[in-house]
Amino acid sequence: MAKDKKPRRPRAETPKGFRDYFGAEVTERAQMLSQIAEVYRAHGFEALETSAVETVEALGKFLPDVDRPNEGVFAWQDEGGDWLALRYDMTAPLARVAAQFRNDLPSPYRRYTMGPVWRNEKPGPGRFRQFYQCDADTVGASSVAADAEICGMLADALEAVGIERGDYIVRVNNRKVLNGVMEVAGVLDPTDPEKFAEERGIVLRAIDKFDKFGEEGVRALMGKGRMDASGDFTKGAGLSDAQADVVMGFMNAKRDTGAETAARLRELVAGSDLGAQGVDELEYIAQILEAQGYGPDRIVIDPSVVRGLGYYTGPVFEAELTFEILDEKGRKRSFGSVAGGGRYDDLVKRFTGQEVPATGVSIGVDRLLAALRAKGRIGGEAAGPVVVTVMDRDRMGDYLAMASELRRAGIRAEVYLGNPKNFGNQLKYADKRQSPVAVIQGADEAERGVVQIKDLVLGAKIAASASVEEWKSQPAQFEVPLAHMVAKVQEILARNGGN
Amino acid sequence: MAKDKKPRRPRAETPKGFRDYFGAEVTERAQMLSQIAEVYRAHGFEALETSAVETVEALGKFLPDVDRPNEGVFAWQDEGGDWLALRYDMTAPLARVAAQFRNDLPSPYRRYTMGPVWRNEKPGPGRFRQFYQCDADTVGASSVAADAEICGMLADALEAVGIERGDYIVRVNNRKVLNGVMEVAGVLDPTDPEKFAEERGIVLRAIDKFDKFGEEGVRALMGKGRMDASGDFTKGAGLSDAQADVVMGFMNAKRDTGAETAARLRELVAGSDLGAQGVDELEYIAQILEAQGYGPDRIVIDPSVVRGLGYYTGPVFEAELTFEILDEKGRKRSFGSVAGGGRYDDLVKRFTGQEVPATGVSIGVDRLLAALRAKGRIGGEAAGPVVVTVMDRDRMGDYLAMASELRRAGIRAEVYLGNPKNFGNQLKYADKRQSPVAVIQGADEAERGVVQIKDLVLGAKIAASASVEEWKSQPAQFEVPLAHMVAKVQEILARNGGN
Known part of the structure; x- marks a missing residue:
């Protein structure tokens, strides 16, 4: 961490509440x-x-009677004075x-x-x-x-x-059915939609809490109110038991078949045109x-x-x-x-x-x-590309050509492009890339026209089990003629589920 | 257009400089x-x-010595006081x-x-x-x-x-080669990179105008300056002819092969370490x-x-x-x-x-x-979905099922969901959707278990040519058993290049 009083560098941070997505x-x-x-x-x-970007006006996100946009949106004022927002x-x-x-x-x-x-x-x-x-x-x-x-x-x-x-x-479901139920319960007047709005709000919120409070809690909220475990009291909608019965009936109206459920709903909204229309729909x-x-x-x-x-x-x-x-x-x-x-x-x-x-x-x-x-449909261990290592800096063209050849066979492949001096770093890199295979060709192999193919998945398994017999009987590295490189890599990938 | 003094509705407009992308x-x-x-x-x-969204600080887009971000970015101040920007x-x-x-x-x-x-x-x-x-x-x-x-x-x-x-x-190309050329031409001093910065700026802009001004114009800009057709004078970099020759030589260094071009560049940057390194690269x-x-x-x-x-x-x-x-x-x-x-x-x-x-x-x-x-690789006439028309509102389920069946055969298909009363509107809709085929089934067809398949592409061609003989010999509408609907639609689509 940089100390506070050093000449300040910009912080490399995703802004708060934002994130980056990788791979x-x-x-x-x-x-x-x-x-x-x-x-x-x-x-x-x-x-x-x-x-x-939209105009705040088009989003309808101006605060009532205020010239500033609602705080829920990211907004700024254009040079022309227009408010824009995401x-x-x-x-x-x-x-x-x-x-x-x-x-x-x-x-x-x-x-x-x-x-x-x-x-x-x-x-x-x-x-x-x-x-x-x-x-x-x-x-x-x-x-x-x-x-x-x-x-x-x-x-x-x-x-x-x-x-x-x-x-x-x-x-x-259909909102018209719920409104029909509200009408039957006496908390919705089709000729005056604003009337009982507060009561309906409480009923809606109560219904929404069914999973949490159960039938008893919801009934309390529809009636006089509900006291929670801490002693806090939430005011109820003031419905009578008979009114609450109607709403609870709606919540419990689901039957075994759609036809039966619809029939039950039709009973519940009897007398409400809106409700009947909702059931029809x-x-x-x-x-x-x-x-x-x-x-x-x-x-x-x-x-x-x-x-x-x-x-x-x-x-x-x-x-x-x-x-x-x-x-x-x-x-x-x-x-x-x-x-x-x-x-x-x-x-x-x-x-x-x-x-x-x-x-x-x-x-x-x-x-x-x-x-x-x-469900395991996605996100299994994603295998990285095959890494062609660099043993001899002067033969970069050959290594890049090997990677090209692998790609032409449909295999993701790349050449290690960091400083090749330390070979251990190249294998560490392959590990970080979750590479299933590394391809290695030093001067000696080049002269003999062969490559070493390292099965990194198997190698990791052997390293974990660490029995000398297994190590010997299951080599994780194979020398093949360069002409067989693609076939050998394909064989290893097939064993590991592709890359 | 709404009159100015009406109660104001929000304008339905993409903000200036932004656009929407369709289909x-x-x-x-x-x-x-x-x-x-x-x-x-x-x-x-x-x-x-x-x-x-990034912090303006991370983007490096604060104006020098000013607390406001550069005007080139869309920026706003967060509640916490941080400047954020797109x-x-x-x-x-x-x-x-x-x-x-x-x-x-x-x-x-x-x-x-x-x-x-x-x-x-x-x-x-x-x-x-x-x-x-x-x-x-x-x-x-x-x-x-x-x-x-x-x-x-x-x-x-x-x-x-x-x-x-x-x-x-x-x-x-390689910037190091150009810098090497500048060094040889005497407008870059490796020990004092700021020196001649103004001259190099003029040379760079001149090179960039090669297509527009030609060799003569570029030479003028590298030398004393250039007068354009309107009489406006642009000050030059003040290079001597010998210096300008070096830069022009760079511009014209391309040879038939990469090796020849590199050899020519190596001559041009002789004496500049940076230039030689650029040619190596x-x-x-x-x-x-x-x-x-x-x-x-x-x-x-x-x-x-x-x-x-x-x-x-x-x-x-x-x-x-x-x-x-x-x-x-x-x-x-x-x-x-x-x-x-x-x-x-x-x-x-x-x-x-x-x-x-x-x-x-x-x-x-x-x-x-x-x-x-x-190049005609994309953007040919994009055919729209097959439109199943609605002749009988009560049989919507059947029409939707027909569309489902077409989709199961890999064909884009939809049912007309506007008001079905006016059949002409349905065909106009199909036209606007660039539908290649319309499927029609009235009460009579339903009773006989058939559908009418209308080839809209052929129909449009016939309507355009308007010969009665062709109209008769090339019917654009076919009656087939419902069980043959998919096959007939496929046949027509194949003729028109799919949908």
Whole structure:
């Protein structure tokens, strides 16, 4: 560490909350995104890459009645006085594009997009200020067939990246059904949408805590309130037991089949037009998914899905991975949500005044990558390139030619380009590169037209076991004619699973 | 257009100098970058994706003696008071990473990176404030074998994306040779590098204008100065004719073979140690490239390459595409430079105090894409997805199932999800999507178990030619049993080159 009072050098540090991605972290993500893109494209979705920078005005991120942008975005003032900001999601830029290019884009407009977004938030463990999003949206389709299409496509995308059928489930709900339930419970008045807003907020938050507080806790929050273990009291929504029964009925409405669940929901929203419409939509979605072969082993109606409901206006959906992993305390738990979305109908209106229906899904790129790692689909020991060592500085051309020859055979290969004087350093380098094979040719070998091929994987194993007999019976280094170099390297790589 | 005094809606506009990329613009670039990445990886280069945001301090972009960052970057002050900025190239972040992770990274460290960079500059036609860079660098290798490797890899990368051998040339020069020439000409004193800095600056700028001003103009600039057609006078470097002869000799030193060029350069720098070292390096590069089979049809020593010499300390190189295109005035001209780079040895030192040798290349992503388009390698008429039309809203499940079946056969396909009432709108949509085929099934067809397959490409041709005989003899619409839908669509697609 440099002392404080030395002439100051710049700190070589990634800014707080940001990170760099190395090697396989980059290529594995790129591969996963390319597999997802292929599924999206097959469904007629077109790629869109908006600029990373938007006007704060287009993002709608000015604080109310203030000239400064919301603190949640990274923003700065242009020379011209305009406020610019980095996009914080992919939906706001889509709304801008849908408005800006509305005369040129087909309608409905299906698009997918993949890239980083930025959040000016306090970073925390695993929470970064730049991360990837991967979205697919359909703009301009009011039919919930568009929502159904996205649910099916999401299932296809998960399978395409390596999540097997049975390891995931896409759950579908509808905000209209929940609003219908609220109406029946007497906390939503269709003629005065603002009325009971506070109560509904408390109910929504309570539902969202179902996993944590259980039925009793949620009931307390819907009623007078809930005292936690520390004695803190959270004020309740003030619903009567009968009202709370209606909402709890909704939470517990899932039945064995979609048809039974829908029938139960229809009972619960009896008397609410909005609720009935929501159930119709769910039935329609279930019906057309079934027609395409997406059975309840992949996509189910599940009233307990209540994700970000403030934002959505119709169907909402969530993909959950159902296999178990060990959490940080060694307990088994199911992997959980990796994607979600739903219908939102107001975003384009901000720009044009026209209501444009839209629905879409966002895949949590980092979560899905973590899942693929947990399933062993990616992230096995990545073998590095074959390293051609340099024994004789004057014969660099020959070494580079050997590497070329290996590459022509489809093998990753490189020549050691550091100072070749210390051969030990060359092998240490090969080790750091996780090279499976080193190729060695000194003056003597060159004269005889041979090379030494060192199996570094086997060498490491032998070094670990350290029995002299094994050492002798399993040589980790082979001398072959130069003409057999590629074949020998291929043979060793085949044993170790390629590079 | 909204009137000025209406309640104001946000403008739906990409910020000035930024742009959005649609469909094939995104996928063609992604494909090209993935082909380049494959070549880089085969050479042992590892992917790196740094955060888009850096501290201004790490970028070295503070104005001298001022607390505000250089205006060339997009920068803002964090809550903590730190200045953050968007990266303006890929080299500054690499230097930061090489310093920050120096104990973990292998040395030499070969890495490639691809992504957007941002410049806070006045936008102009074709000049954007966000654009892609694609770089490969080797950090920690002082041998110019590293430079040679990158030149060869650059040739491989160009061929991998579809630039044929003969359509490109990689030119290599060495800054040390030019400095040697300056020394011989008496405008560089090795014991006092600052001396004659102004004269050398004028000479460098003059050399750079060789294409524009010709030999006579360059000679004038090296001597007393040059008067242009408008009568404006540019002050010259004040070199004598003998001095100017030396520099002009350098510019014209290219001979038929690399060996002859090197011999001529060696004559020119006679007496300069630095110059002799530069010629040695060029000869070494030529020799080891030759050993790998990169002949002068692909990589040549060319003393006229003088790119960004202020930044570089040794070998410099540039890839030029040699085929001709028509410029905006319809004149033939050669396509020109698409990549360049060289050796720079001081970047990491800013952070650690240690000198770390480095060399690298940057491919101009947009220029190379434009070249591939000019050569017809990409950007042909991109066919859109097959559109399954909706004749009967209640049978949406069936239509979605048809699209699924087409996709399972590897065909991009989608169902029209707009309001299906007006069938003409559905065909207009298919037209906007550049769909090659529409699938139609009304109640009658459904009952008979058939579908109508409309060849939209042929239909458009017939509509254009408009002869009744052709119309009759070449029907553009076919009725087939539903079970033959995929086969018939495949047949039509094959005729039109797939989708």
